[in-house]
Every structure is written in structure tokens, then in C-alpha cells.
Amino acid sequence: MRLDIEALRVLDVVIEEGSFAKAAARLHKAQSAISYQIKKLEDQLDVTIFDRSSYRAELTPKGKALWVEGRRLLQQAERIEKLADHYSEGWEPHFDLVVDASLPMEPVMKAMKVLVDREIPTKIQVKVEAMRGVQKRFEQDKAHMMLVKDYHPSPQLKPVPLPEVTFVLVASCHHALAAGERIDLNQLLEHVELTIHDSSEESTDRLDEHQFGGDRVFFMHGFVSKKSGLKMGLGFGWMPEFLIREELVSGELVELDYEGGSRSSFTPLLVYPTDQPLGKAGELILQQILSEFATFKP
Amino acid sequence: MRLDIEALRVLDVVIEEGSFAKAAARLHKAQSAISYQIKKLEDQLDVTIFDRSSYRAELTPKGKALWVEGRRLLQQAERIEKLADHYSEGWEPHFDLVVDASLPMEPVMKAMKVLVDREIPTKIQVKVEAMRGVQKRFEQDKAHMMLVKDYHPSPQLKPVPLPEVTFVLVASCHHALAAGERIDLNQLLEHVELTIHDSSEESTDRLDEHQFGGDRVFFMHGFVSKKSGLKMGLGFGWMPEFLIREELVSGELVELDYEGGSRSSFTPLLVYPTDQPLGKAGELILQQILSEFATFKP
DNA sequence: CCGACTCCATCGAAAAAACTGATAATGTAT
DNA sequence: ATACATTATCAGTTTTTTCGATGGAGTCGG
Numbered sequence: 001m002r003l004d005i006e007a008l009r010v011l012d013v014v015i016e017e018g019s020f021a022k023a024a025a026r027l028h029k030a031q032s033a034i035s036y037q038i039k040k041l042e043d044q045l046d047v048t049i050f051d052r053s054s055y056r057a058e059l060t061p062k063g064k065a066l067w068v069e070g071r072r073l074l075q076q077a078e079r080i081e082k083l084a085d086h087y088s089e090g091w092e093p094h095f096d097l098v099v100d101a102s103l104p105m106e107p108v109m110k111a112m113k114v115l116v117d118r119e120i121p122t123k124i125q126v127k128v129e130a131m132r133g134v135q136k137r138f139e140q141d142k143a144h145m146m147l148v149k150d151y152h153p154s155p156q157l158k159p160v161p162l163p164e165v166t167f168v169l170v171a172s173c174h175h176a177l178a179a180g181e182r183i184d185l186n187q188l189l190e191h192v193e194l195t196i197h198d199s200s201e202e203s204t205d206r207l208d209e210h211q212f213g214g215d216r217v218f219f220m221h222g223f224v225s226k227k228s229g230l231k232m233g234l235g236f237g238w239m240p241e242f243l244i245r246e247e248l249v250s251g252e253l254v255e256l257d258y259e260g261g262s263r264s265s266f267t268p269l270l271v272y273p274t275d276q277p278l279g280k281a282g283e284l285i286l287q288q289i290l291s292e293f294a295t296f297k298p
Numbered sequence: 299m300r301l302d303i304e305a306l307r308v309l310d311v312v313i314e315e316g317s318f319a320k321a322a323a324r325l326h327k328a329q330s331a332i333s334y335q336i337k338k339l340e341d342q343l344d345v346t347i348f349d350r351s352s353y354r355a356e357l358t359p360k361g362k363a364l365w366v367e368g369r370r371l372l373q374q375a376e377r378i379e380k381l382a383d384h385y386s387e388g389w390e391p392h393f394d395l396v397v398d399a400s401l402p403m404e405p406v407m408k409a410m411k412v413l414v415d416r417e418i419p420t421k422i423q424v425k426v427e428a429m430r431g432v433q434k435r436f437e438q439d440k441a442h443m444m445l446v447k448d449y450h451p452s453p454q455l456k457p458v459p460l461p462e463v464t465f466v467l468v469a470s471c472h473h474a475l476a477a478g479e480r481i482d483l484n485q486l487l488e489h490v491e492l493t494i495h496d497s498s499e500e501s502t503d504r505l506d507e508h509q510f511g512g513d514r515v516f517f518m519h520g521f522v523s524k525k526s527g528l529k530m531g532l533g534f535g536w537m538p539e540f541l542i543r544e545e546l547v548s549g550e551l552v553e554l555d556y557e558g559g560s561r562s563s564f565t566p567l568l569v570y571p572t573d574q575p576l577g578k579a580g581e582l583i584l585q586q587i588l589s590e591f592a593t594f595k596p
Numbered sequence: 597c598c599g600a601c602t603c604c605a606t607c608g609a610a611a612a613a614a615c616t617g618a619t620a621a622t623g624t625a626t
Numbered sequence: 627a628t629a630c631a632t633t634a635t636c637a638g639t640t641t642t643t644t645c646g647a648t649g650g651a652g653t654c655g656g
Contacts, residue, residue: 004304019603030646032645035605036642047382055602056603057604061390062385064391076374077301080364080367081300083364084343085344088345093363304614317631317632327615327616328615330615330633330635334613334615338613350632353632353633355633
């Protein structure tokens with residue numbers, strides 16, 4: 001590599017200042033050091049950058065073209081240095097967040113918006129997964145934080161509780177079960193159940209705690225499609241209450257009168273590893289997500 | 299500037315090779331020199347790039363992010379070096395060609411196409427001007443070559459003749475002059491003359507040699523619009539023969555029976571400065587243009 | 597036209613940076 | 627357990643960079 005950033009910087013300053021001597025002054029160097037650097041650059045690139053035949057050294061066309069390219073390199077160098085500065089100020093290069101699909105996305109989105117607006121140097125990625133897929137992705141990607149419904153505890157993982165989420169067992173108002181009273185398990189099992197496809201499992205043989213185990217179970221790929229399946233009367237199923245509030249009010253979806261209980265609540269958790277302290281971005285995200293969830297009303 | 303290309307190159311090789319020692323071998327340096335460069339980079343950027351706690355040094359996330367950025371810088375550095383190599387091989391950074399609008403563009407375009415297809419490193423610009431504007435632009439832009447109908451000779455300018463171009467005095471077949479026989483100057487001056495706007499003049503008070511000096515002269519901004527003006531019967535005027543060959547055959551435009559002569563030929567010139575020898579691109583362009591003009595049949 | 601000034605190149609000496617080779621500490625593989 | 631691989635460190639050497647001084651050439655202002 002016969003190119004030297006320092007030499008390009010000298011070239012840039014010489015051109016800006018208009019003379020070797022002035023550049024030397026600005027760079028706090030002797031004028032001979034400037035001569036040396038420029039000559040070195042010319043020798044190494046084998047290109048005459050300055051025409052010295054007249055009084056003041058004048059840029060040759062080739063010199064000018066190289067200068068233009070050199071400035072781009074200098075800018076890239078500055079970017080790298082700024083990046084390094086950010087890192088030593090405590091910003092982490094990346095921050096990966098995994099979120100359980102059954103949690104409300106609005107507070108997460110709001111928190112992200114705040115971070116984006118602050119133009120922090122950390123690159124943030126958010127991935128949404130379902131059920132066991134959340135922790136699986138968290139571990140696979142070595143992510144920095146996850147918002148989960150449930151997880152395998154570990155001494156290196158610190159959980160922070162988030163506001164409770166309620167699930168409701170519902171079906172379309174036109175569904176056979178909608179009118180049923182004191183429905184028992186056997187009655188339920190006669191109908192199609194809609195549930196979410198566990199994004200961690202290839203062969204779906206395990207059951208979610210919220211799954212009844214009938215013969216006909218339809219696995220949807222998210223609560224959006226599950227909700228539309230429910231609304232069109234395809235079957236019954238559990239839904240986060242905040243997602244179907246409107247449909248419950250309008251009566252489009254109705255809460256089933258299931259004898260085993262039609263409501264189920266859980267406390268979602270914000271989880272992050274403690275073996276590595278959170279960086280600046282991590283702290284910010286932590287605070288922001290907690291604050292958004294605290295004020296979140298669906 | 300606390301960034302050093304050499305250090306980034308060492309970092310890159312270390313990561314590619316997987317160990318300091320192997321990188322040292324590939325770079326023909328001692329292993330301690332690699333340690334030194336990496337440590338220097340870490341100190342200067344104040345970022346831990348490698349985690350040395352395990353046996354082999356492992357990239358930290360920050361280190362990886364810096365490496366990715368560093369590679370972009372290395373690529374830019376390589377581009378600059380390649381550019382410099384091209385320059386010392388004799389390629390010039392830019393080549394500016396000015397062409398008179400009354401010359402056929404086809405051979406020029408063909409020549410340019412050949413150059414472009416060869417992917418030469420020189421950036422080529424072609425500018426089309428009219429009349430005195432050609433040489434004016436040539437001098438103003440310090441262009442490297444011009445194709446002109448006429449120019450002010452100078453000892454530093456070398457002219458090379460190109461194939462003759464013929465101008466024909468024409469008008470629409472529906473124009474009053476079309477049917478005239480042995481038309482004299484006074485008859486001509488009773489009609490609107492179409493001519494090309496000299497791109498060098500602000501106030502158009504000078505006359506082209508091909509201009510009769512009637513009261514009503516319309517200045518067009520190129521032969522394309524002049525031709526359409528002629529075809530719609532707006533007036534009469536001189537046109538390069540190669541541009542109106544079809545219209546003459548079809549009879550849409552007719553050659554006037556002017557007593558001063560309805561045809562005028564001139565030898566266009568390819569002109570370039572001799573004080574600076576042509577670069578590789580210049581030589582190529584010279585050869586290519588001459589060869590394209592030599593084989594050009596309109 | 598002269599003297600003061602600015603421009604840049606060059607040179608020897610000095611300082612700084614980079615590298616070498618050897619050694620040590622630690623970990624891996626067999 | 628032995629041979630080998632990996633990285634850090636250190637003293638000494640080589641190379642690069644800088645300094646300060648000098649000189650020739652061009653410019654500026656009277």
C-alpha cells in the first residue's frame with residue numbers, strides 16, 4: 001500500500017491553503033515536512049501532482065483528479081474515526097431486539113421511533129417471533145434483549161416485568177360456539193382451533209399452553225391472520241385482548257362461555273443478559289421500552 | 299488523523315488469515331510487527347478490536363464493525379492507486395472534445411462508442427457548439443481537441459483535415475423561392491433567412507460567411523430546428539447536405555437556383571494543441587475519429 | 597531597480613515510528 | 627507429557643518523518 005492518509009491530508013490542506021508554507025503553519029509542521037510528504041506522494045504514485053515551474057506550485061490535472069478521490073478517502077477515514085469515538089463513548093455497534101408476537105407492538109415501535117429520531121450511532125434490529133421461537137432467535141442471534149411471554153431462566157439473564165397482557169378465548173359471533181353456555185372441553189374439541197405457528201419448531205408436535213389439543217388445529221403465522229380467521233368464522237382461539245378490543249365491543253367477536261375460563265393473563269418480561277453490561281443504546285432502549293409500556297393503554 | 303491505511307491492511311489480513319502469525323507470514327513481516335500494528339490501531343481508536351482472553355484472538359463486535367468500514371476505505375485506496383497507475387501509463391484524467399454542430403455527429407458518436415466500450419480510465423466530455431462558439435469553448439474549457447469548420451490558426455494548434463462537407467441553399471418545395479430561376483441576391487433578401495445562432499455571441503451583430511444579411515433573419519438553435527423551420531416553409535437557408543439528403547430526394551426541400559451558387563463546400567478540421575502531447579486517450583480518440591470520418595458515408 | 601518578502605527544494609541531524617528476533621506465557625493437539 | 631501454535635513484550639536496529647537552516651527563484655511595493 002503506497003498510499004498514506006497523512007500524505008493525502010497534507011495534500012488537501014496544501015490545496016485549501018494555497019501554499020506549502022501556509023499548510024505547514026496550519027498543520028503545526030515545518031515547511032520541509034510538507035515538501036517531503038508531497039514529494040513522497042508523488043514518488044509513490046508516480047504522478048506529478050504539482051507543477052513547480054512557476055512561482056507557486058500549481059495542481060496538475062492529474063493532481064486535481066487524485067485530490068478529489070483522496071478527499072473521498074479522507075471522508076471515509078473521518079467516518080471511521082467518528083465511529084470509533086462513538087464506540088469508546090459506550091455506544092455498541094449493533095443492538096438486536098427480539099419481540100414476542102403476542103405482545104403489543106405499539107410501545108415497542110414508539111420506543112424505536114424515539115431512538116431513531118435521536119440518530120444514535122447504534123444499528124438497531126427488531127425481530128418478531130412467536131412462542132419458543134422468541135428465545136431461540138434470541139440465543140441464535142446472540143441478541144441483546146428480548147420481550148417474551150415466557151422463557152427459560154438462566155443466571156445470566158435478567159428479567160424485568162412488563163404490564164400484564166390478557167388473552168381471551170373468542171370466536172366469531174356467527175360461530176356455533178358463540179351462543180353456547182357453560183361450554184366444556186369436549187364441546188370445544190369438536191370445533192376447529194386456531195393457534196399461532198411456533199416459529200421455533202419444524203415439526204409442530206408440541207402444544208402451547210394455550211392449546212386444547214383437538215383434531216383440527218389450524219396454525220396461523222401471526223395474530224393478524226389468526227384474527228381474520230376468527231372473524232370469518234373459521235374456528236375459535238385465544239387472542240390478546242388488546243388486539244380485539246374493538247371487535248369485542250362491536251360484537252363481531254364474542255368471548256366464549258368456557259367452563260375452564262375464557263380469560264388468561266400473564267406478565268410479559270423484558271429480558272437481557274447480565275454477563276455483558278448494556279451499552280448506551282441498550283440502556284436507552286431499556287428505559288424507553290419500560291416507559292412506553294408503562295404509559296401504554298391499548 | 300489517527301488512522302493508518304497500513305494498520306487497516308494488517309487488520310484485514312489478520313482477519314482473513316485467522317491469526318497474527320499467518321498474517322505476518324503473508325505480509326513478510328515478523329509476528330511482533332503485526333502485534334504492534336494491531337495494538338497501535340486499538341490505542342489510537344481507543345477500541346478493543348480483538349478479545350485476547352481465549353487462545354486465539356477473536357474479533358469483538360466493535361472490531362468487526364470497524365473492520366467492515368476499514369475495508370471500504372481500503373477499496374477506495376486501491377481505486378486511487380489504480381487511478382494513479384493509469385495516469386503514469388499515460389492516460390489523462392479528462393479529455394474534452396468540442397465539435398462544430400455543422401459536422402456530422404455520427405462518426406463522432408461511433409468513435410466515442412468505441413472508447414466507451416474499451417472502458418478506458420479517461421473521462422471524456424463532448425460539447426457541441428456552433429460557429430465561433432466552437433473555438434471559444436475550446437479555449438475557455440482548455441479542451442483537448444476540437445472539430446471545426448473554421449478556426450483562428452496558432453503555432454500551438456495543429457489542424458488535421460477531415461472529409462469535405464457540402465452546404466446546400468434550400469427551401470421548402472412550397473416556398474416562393476423554390477420555383478424561382480436564376481434568383482439574385484435582392485430576391486433572396488425579400489424572404490426570411492434561417493440561420494444558426496452563433497453560440498459565442500451575446501449580441502448577434504456579426505454575420506456568418508453563410509449569411510446574406512436580409513432584414514428578416516431567424517436564428518435557430520441547431521440544425522435540427524433549422525431543418526424543421528425550412529420544411530415548414532418558414533424561410534430559406536443553408537444546410538449541410540448530409541442532413542437533408544432524404545428531403546432533397548423526396549423533393550420536400552429543393553435546392554435554390556441562386557445565381558451566386560447554391561452549393562458551398564469546406565474542409566472541416568480536427569485541431570489539437572501541440573504544446574502538450576496527447577495522452578493515450580487523446581491518441582486513441584484522434585485515430586478513431588479520423589478512421590470513422592474516413593469511412594463515413596452519410 | 598532595489599530590498600524585503602514569499603515561494604519551494606534540499607540537506608544533515610534529530611526524533612519518532614516501525615520492525616526484528618528472541619523470549620515468555622498460555623493454550624491446543626496428540 | 628511433548629510438540630506445537632498463539633500472542634505479548636522487550637531491547638536493539640532500521641526506516642521514516644520531521645526539524646531547522648540554507649539557497650535559489652519569483653513577487654511586491656516603492
